[in-house]
Amino acid sequence: MKIDILAIAAHPDDVELSCAGTLLKHKSLGxxxxxxxLTRGELGTRGTDKTRAEEAAASSAILDLDVRECIDLPDGFFANTPEFQKKVIKVIRKFQPRVxxxxxxxxRHPDHGRAAELVRDSAFLSGLIKIETFDDKGLSQEAWRPEKVYHFIQNDFIQPDFIVDVSEFWDKKMESVKAFKTQFFTGDQSTNPDEPETFISKPGFIEFLEARAREFGHKVGVKYGEGFTTNSSLGIKDLDSLI
Known part of the structure; x- marks a missing residue:
């Protein structure tokens, strides 16, 4: 199956927090x-790798994803090395994403910057025909390089290179975030009363998410936005294609 937009992230819930609205928008476009x-998030203070997997499945249904997989890199301990690059290359070649x-x-989380480098470098290396990888059936995979790699913005503020209007999809995005009920404040913490409070489990974190999205949206004249950065120049067909 070829995927148009493939989000590759360090932990289950990274995508939901940062670019789920963009995925929903492109899904609506067919x-x-x-x-x-990349990992199961097994080092997370709250929940377990089992509950994270269950929550990821629930979120995937909300987002109507065409595919979701985990490639089982070690949470907290993966690096941008040939061993891990080949695992990422393999999944890029499997789904042949355009973006x-x-x-x-x-x-804030060191895994995020490392994942950014790992995925960016793997996306380039995936296009080199002399790097051999094999699918789950042992068949040689075709070299494939996506057209673009974009980085979403997470906890720390980074000036975005572009902003996607996700206003229409904000409620559904937040529904996917709250599917991770062990991780975030959902309004009913009775499901995990014995879990320790963390930076992201406080009610204020959900408020921060909305404030950030409103800030990005304000910059481009819409209600909610998701921001991205790019390592390459952006081109447009004409000035009218900008919002």
């Missing part, structure tokens, strides 16, 4: 969208 979780969305180039 494109195929998917998520690759990849991935983690912020720098952020």
């Amino acid at each position: 494109q195929k969208v998917g998520v690759i979780d 990849i969305l991935t983690n912020a180039v720098r952020d």
